[in-house]
Amino acid sequence: MHGFDFKEIQEKISESFRPWQRSFQFWVRATNIYTGYKVFQLRVSLVKDAKKQEEMWERQHEQAADKIYFMCSDLGGFFLKIAQLLAKPDMAPAAWVKKLVTLCDQAPATPFDAIQLVLENELGKSIGEIFETFDEKPLGSASIAQVHRARVKGNKMNVVVKVQHPGIERLMMTDIRNLQLFALYMQRTDIKFDLHSITKEMEKQIGYEFDFKREANAMERIRCFLYENNKKSPVLVPRVLPDMVTKRVLVMEYINGIPILSIGDEMAKRGINPHGKVAEAAKHNILNSLSRAYGQMILKSGFFHADPHPGNILICKGQEVALLDYGQVKELPDKLRLGYANLVIAMADDNASRVLQSFWEMGLHTVAKCENEQQELLRLAQTLFDTKMPAGQTVLQPFSDDSSIKKIAVETFPEELFSVLRTVVLLRGLSVGMGVNYSCAEQWRSMAEEALLASGRVTKDGKERSRRRASLRRLRAGS
Numbered sequence: 001m002h003g004f005d006f007k008e009i010q011e012k013i014s015e016s017f018r019p020w021q022r023s024f025q026f027w028v029r030a031t032n033i034y035t036g037y038k039v040f041q042l043r044v045s046l047v048k049d050a051k052k053q054e055e056m057w058e059r060q061h062e063q064a065a066d067k068i069y070f071m072c073s074d075l076g077g078f079f080l081k082i083a084q085l086l087a088k089p090d091m092a093p094a095a096w097v098k099k100l101v102t103l104c105d106q107a108p109a110t111p112f113d114a115i116q117l118v119l120e121n122e123l124g125k126s127i128g129e130i131f132e133t134f135d136e137k138p139l140g141s142a143s144i145a146q147v148h149r150a151r152v153k154g155n156k157m158n159v160v161v162k163v164q165h166p167g168i169e170r171l172m173m174t175d176i177r178n179l180q181l182f183a184l185y186m187q188r189t190d191i192k193f194d195l196h197s198i199t200k201e202m203e204k205q206i207g208y209e210f211d212f213k214r215e216a217n218a219m220e221r222i223r224c225f226l227y228e229n230n231k232k233s234p235v236l237v238p239r240v241l242p243d244m245v246t247k248r249v250l251v252m253e254y255i256n257g258i259p260i261l262s263i264g265d266e267m268a269k270r271g272i273n274p275h276g277k278v279a280e281a282a283k284h285n286i287l288n289s290l291s292r293a294y295g296q297m298i299l300k301s302g303f304f305h306a307d308p309h310p311g312n313i314l315i316c317k318g319q320e321v322a323l324l325d326y327g328q329v330k331e332l333p334d335k336l337r338l339g340y341a342n343l344v345i346a347m348a349d350d351n352a353s354r355v356l357q358s359f360w361e362m363g364l365h366t367v368a369k370c371e372n373e374q375q376e377l378l379r380l381a382q383t384l385f386d387t388k389m390p391a392g393q394t395v396l397q398p399f400s401d402d403s404s405i406k407k408i409a410v411e412t413f414p415e416e417l418f419s420v421l422r423t424v425v426l427l428r429g430l431s432v433g434m435g436v437n438y439s440c441a442e443q444w445r446s447m448a449e450e451a452l453l454a455s456g457r458v459t460k461d462g463k464e465r466s467r468r469r470a471s472l473r474r475l476r477a478g479s
Helices: 006-045 050-075 078-086 094-103 112-123 168-189 195-208 212-228 260-269 277-301 334-348 352-362 373-385 417-433 440-454 460-478
Strands: 131-134 145-152 158-164 240-245 249-253 303-305 313-315 321-323 329-331 365-368 408-412
Touching: 006 050, 006 168, 050 078, 050 094, 078 094, 078 168, 112 158, 112 249, 168 195, 195 417, 212 240, 212 249, 212 277, 212 303, 212 329, 260 277, 260 313, 277 303, 277 321, 277 334, 277 417, 277 440, 334 352, 334 373, 334 417, 334 440, 352 365, 352 373, 365 373, 373 408, 373 417
Parallel strands: none
Antiparallel strands: 131 145, 145 158, 158 249, 240 249, 303 329, 313 321, 365 408
16 A cells, blocks of 8 residues: 655646735735735825825825835746836836836746756756756846856757746636736726736737747747848847757857846946946947847838847947847737737827827727827827836826826727837936937838838839828927
8 A cells, every 4th residue: 555645736726826825915006015005095086286286196106116116026937028128217217217117027937957957857867967067156037037058068069948837827817817806906997008918918928938839930930030130130039949949948048248237237347337328329230230120020021029128138239239038929910910010100290190090990099088089099109019208207197187198088098009018118218217318109100101012002202202291290399
């Protein structure tokens, strides 16, 4: 008769309780943060002095930032992705950004023996049989996987080995379902924005991230597209080793570079003034390359890398930009791609009536609660889908009373568009962080015209007329 293995039974019970435990922790903490803000809104409404109100709001944001930080840090997993999304100078109160930005690349590493087990099970050989050297200490750890540097036996190629954290899929799916319920509640009570569609799209996108075979195919597809459409690709894309890809393991070439956020320190180390002309030109070149790659991917092919957060961007020799991590990619249906191309032109030309037409075409339905509806709609479009910050502003405050999101309710927001929105928001965060204010709509305008021209939506004559009208509009605005 076999003896019971109590340790194993205990582990199984604890494993099945983990999702319940996480759900409980999330709801207790999220409710605490939310009610904190609701009670504060009542308190602040009784204060008449605007300066005092501002100070009170700052203190409230600081307190909430601590709570959000500890929730994301303690729960890890999907909440680290939430921290990434909120830690943008243009998205959240400054106190949140300052606190959460430190979490962005801080996912706890899985111990090496657990990683070795996943790796050997997936590849069917021991580490020693495949790799000449393998660094046990990871290069970095993110919410879904961690990466190790290694050298392949035989061809001596330096590679990066991406290995999924064991058991992470089930936990992250629990997290996102809790967030969906919370978003639904917020949508019904406080924020007149289709948050539920956004969380549904997040669920779909994150579900894809657990399949590294899909990621390898996406990386190759984008690499081919960018290398075939340019004399020189605007960004470097790592090559995949096709015989070393499984659902949970992905081996690709190692690209040497420094993280984009370290560029200021790197310049200072080399004696370059981070605010001087040389540094400014370098920052403009980097953003230009990145933005050009995104314009081509979104508008010309409709298949794009949808996660340009700083951890996925390296700066290599000669200001070359490398784009890593293709777990989140998106394919836009032609109707949406061309609708977005139309919107890009509308935003670049400050053409409010064309914005309205593009919104309808994309299935983005709004209800206005203000007088100058068309101008607010243009402002809303630029807030959501352009990287340019309004003059004198470094933070977009979507929840302030004069924000266009408060004046115009977004009733339906197509799920697929969320990836475009997220990409633009991340690019905007990068440009704000680098102190460069540029408009992706202006930069992408000619690409958008080419996309519409190629689809037969506009003729060359129509393109010329549209250009002349745009120039006139800009002249009038400038005079």
